[in-house]
Structures are given as structure tokens and as C-alpha cells.
Amino acid sequence: MKIPKKYALSIIIIFVVIVVLGGIFVSKSTISFKEAALGQVNLKEIDTIEIIKSNDNSANEKKITVSNAKEIHQIIEELSKVQLKKSDSSAPSSDLYWITIRSKQERSVGLTIFGEKSLAVYKYNTSVPKSNDILYEIISGYNGKLIENLFK
Template identity: 70%
Template sequence: MKIQKKYALSFIIIFIVIVVAGVIFTSKTTISFKEAALGQVNLEEIDTIEIIKSDDNSANEKKITLSDPKAINQIINVFSQLQLKKSNSGTHSSDSYWITIKSKQERKLGLTILGEKNLVVYKYNSTAPKNSFVSYEIISGYNGNIIPNFFE
């Protein structure tokens, strides 16, 4: 009888350790925007950011191109503060922004902002094609006013 209690107690302890390890692993799945997107981009070489604003009416689509280093740094700093979590899909939003970050007139990074909670990152010329397109949920750090301000 004592041997069965030892086996049962050992099983319960092992089960608890596995559950705790799983909870710790899944709660640490947030990453920064720098880790998710900026790895292949030399920040000093960014010379252009194109932003397309779209809403439910495609006739209202607007496009701006930013080449002012101050504006570029402002946008990169806002995105650098983001904390993200991988997501399977983005939620459709009435306001969407497509952002293309260029270095030496070559597309390096594409971002799609869907509302204030979803971000899709596309890495142009990625060495691993399956990792070139990733959807994220924005956990914290997003200032939803910065991009619309450029369209005023």
C-alpha cells in the first residue's frame, strides 16, 4: 500500500511540474517589435516610409511617403515600444494602414496595422519564406494617434 502511495504522489508531483512549466512557457510568448521585425533592417539606412491608409471605402485610400529623418525616427520609436504576441489571424478593422519601410530604395519590411490590436509583419527578402509573414496581437505600447496624424 505504501508503494502505491509513493507512485501516486510521484505522479502528482511530476504532473504539477509539467503544468507549471507549461504555464511559464506560454506566458513568456510576448516579444518586442525589435525582435519580431527589425532584425534584418539597419535603422540608420531607412530612407523612406510609405503609408497607405484604407477604410471600408476603397475610394478613400490615401498614400503618403515620408523621407524626413525626424518623421522616420518618430515612427520607428513608436513601433519599437510595442510588445507583441503571435496570433493566428488579424481582426478586420474599418481603418487599416499598410506601411512599407525602405532602405536604399529597396523594400525591407511591410507592416499592416489592423485597428489598434493587430499587426502583420512581412519581411521582404526573408531567408526563411515561411517566417516572412507573421500576424501579431499588440499587447502594449501602441500609440494609435501617431500614424493618423501624418494624414492631417
């Protein structure tokens, strides 16, 4: 049994439309780290990044403050590669990083990185309280080695 050409063409067109709409939907559901966390922050004004590393044993917390402009740029560049998707819950992890990005000596953005799976963004000085704290699933681009190496 042969399928008439007009039916075959209709099926192909419907399939292409579904694929295109699916691609648009998926691309809209992800967001870059810059959009999620650094939207209102002037990157040239970032003067310090404070990082606290914690693991299962809270007695082993370590804290560093990065104020070298080259290292700050390196950290921001590494984080800027991350693609995120809004989430309702964080993935459990034994390694946590609390990061505070300061601009002009004032806290601009706070981050909590849950291993390599989740990221919470807290925006200080936001006029809309509900948008202060947003949880994201890390989709791609996160490499924790740079931050880990800062503690060595």
C-alpha cells in the same frame, strides 16, 4: 484541524514555482516590434516609410511617403514600444494601414496594421519563405495617433 508546517511549506513552494514558471512562459510568448519586424534592418539605413491608409470605403485611400529622418525616427520609436504575440487570425477593423519600410531604396519590411488589435509583418528578401509573413496580436504599447496625425 491544523496543517503540519511541512505541508504548508510544500504548498507555498509549489505555488511559487507555478507562479515563476507561468511568468517565464508569458514573457517568452510576447515579442517586441523590433524583434518581430526590424531584426535584420539597420535602423540608420531606413530612408523612407510609405504609409497607405484605408478604411471601409476603398475610394478614400490616402498615401504618404515620409523621408524626413526625424519623422522616420519618431515613427520607428513609436512602433518600437509595441509588444506582440503570434496569432492565427487578425481582428476585423475598419481602419487599415499598409506600411512599407525602405532601406537603401529597397523594401525591407512591410506592415499591415489592423486598427489597434493586429499587425502583420512581411519581411522582404527573407531566405526562408515560410517566415516572410507573420501575423501578431498587439498586446500593448500601440498608439495609432502618431500615424493618424501624419494624414492631417
